[in-house]
Amino acid sequence: MPSAEHIIVTKNNGINVIEFNDRKILDELAIRELGEQLQDVAESQDGVRILLNFQNVEHLSSAALGMLITLDQRVKERKGALKLSNINPQIYEVFKITRLNKLFEIHESAARALGAF
Amino acid sequence: MTQPDSEHIRDDRYRAIRVKSTLEDAKLPEMEILADVRRHRFCEEAEFAIKLALEEAMTNAVKHGNCNDASKQITVYFFVDDERAEIIVCDEGCGFEPGGVPDPTENDRLTLPNGRGIMLMRAYMDEVEYRCNGREVCLVKLNKR
Numbered sequence: 143m144p145s146a147e148h149i150i151v152t153k154n155n156g157i158n159v160i161e162f163n164d165r166k167i168l169d170e171l172a173i174r175e176l177g178e179q180l181q182d183v184a185e186s187q188d189g190v191r192i193l194l195n196f197q198n199v200e201h202l203s204s205a206a207l208g209m210l211i212t213l214d215q216r217v218k219e220r221k222g223a224l225k226l227s228n229i230n231p232q233i234y235e236v237f238k239i240t241r242l243n244k245l246f247e248i249h250e251s252a253a254r255a256l257g258a259f
Numbered sequence: 260m261t262q263p264d265s266e267h268i269r270d271d272r273y274r275a276i277r278v279k280s281t282l283e284d285a286k287l288p289e290m291e292i293l294a295d296v297r298r299h300r301f302c303e304e305a306e307f308a309i310k311l312a313l314e315e316a317m318t319n320a321v322k323h324g325n326c327n328d329a330s331k332q333i334t335v336y337f338f339v340d341d342e343r344a345e346i347i348v349c350d351e352g353c354g355f356e357p358g359g360v361p362d363p364t365e366n367d368r369l370t371l372p373n374g375r376g377i378m379l380m381r382a383y384m385d386e387v388e389y390r391c392n393g394r395e396v397c398l399v400k401l402n403k404r
Contacts, residue, residue, distance in 0.1 A: 168314045170282045170322075201307065203314050204379050208372030215370070232307055239382045240375050241364040 148176040151183060157191040157259055158183050159252065166201040177209040184213055190222035191259050195252050197228035202236055214246065227255040273336040273347075280325040280333050280350070285317035288335040292346060295339035301402050308383035309344055312398050315376035316348040324350025324394065343385075346398045354392030 150161045160183065167173060184190055194210075210226075217224045227249040229237065237243040249255035276291060278284040292313065296306055317333065325331040336347040363374040381387045386399035 168310070169286055170318055201310060203311060203318070204373075204375035205318060207375055211370060211372045232304065236311075236379065240378065241369060245369055 146172075146175065147179070148172065149179050149183075154193075154256060157193055157256060158186075159193045159195060159256070161195045161197065162199050165198055167199055167206040168201050168203040170205050173203070173205045173209050176206075177212065180209070180213050181216055184216045184220060184222065188220050188222070190217060190220055192217060192222065192224045193252060193255050193259075194224070194226045195228050195255075196226060196230070196233065197252075199233060200230065202233050204240075207236070207240060207242060210246070211242075223259060225249060225255045225258060227252045270338075272338040272340075273345075274338065275334055275336050277332050277334045279329060280321050280327075280331040281329050282318070282321055285321050285333060288317070288337075289313055292335075292337050292339070292344070295337070296344055299339050299341050299344075299402060300404060301344065301400070302404060305344075305400050305402065309346070309398075309400050312380040312384045312387075312400075313346060313348075315380050316346070316396050316398060319376050319396075320348050320350040320352075323355070324352035326352060342402055344400045344402070347395055348398070349391075349395045352394060354394045357389040357393055 148163050150163065152159050164172060167176065183192060214224050225247045228251060229248060237246070237248065249258060276288040278287050289310065293306065293310060296309055320333045321327065325333065331351040334349045338345055357377065360377055361368060361374065363371065363378055368374065380398060384398045385401045386397070388397045389395070390397060
């Protein structure tokens with residue numbers, strides 16, 4: 143069965159700007175599919191630049207955090223850059239509790255993140 | 260079927276939902292529990308916390324408790340009133356030592372993709388108690404309206 147499209151990718155000056163179709167990134171099965179779709183973008187070229195815009199996302203689980211960590215590693219292997227933006231306060235708290243706000247580069251807005259590549 | 264060990268589960272305030280131990284079926288109890296949470300007018304933050312903790316507890320029960328064995332079951336006992344929501348997730352595995360789970364925020368563990376579920380449950384719920392050698396986890400969220 144083909145998996146659902148979990149992301150929308152648009153290009154902005156060569157940067158892959160990714161928005162999520164799912165408001166809840168919680169359950170493992172959906173996260174597995176989402177992870178594969180993100181990995182495809184990460185492996186599309188060396189030096190890939192990705193901005194994950196979380197503006198539509200309301201929920202996030204530890205499995206989603208794990209998927210983001212794996213994505214970050216893949217992007218770094220390809221000498222690329224990954225940035226995150228528009229994370230709502232409840233979800234940002236999840237990043238803070240797990241100290242992943244230290245691992246990821248997180249910006250308030252997509253515009254600021256784009257300017258930081 | 261493994262009987263839950265906790266005495267108070269026999270308390271008739273609790274409702275029980277038993278599901279097959281798969282990631283798909285593990286999603287089933289959420290709708291019923293959250294409907295009760297909304298009916299008792301818990302705030303939005305509390306609902307977020309309960310949803311997150313339940314997801315983590317169910318995933319742990321499928322993957323780590325029941326070791327992805329779909330012939331096993333997960334039983335969820337819950338009651339919600341105006342004061343508190345209490346959810347007990349029971350698997351049929353061998354149990355584990357919760358104190359033995361390493362801190363995922365240590366520098367050398369920060370880049371590992373797993374191991375944050377218990378920490379998030381503890382951060383978001385008012386009480387998280389492992390019982391029966393780790394085969395049961397009791398999650399409590401107080402209604403602070």
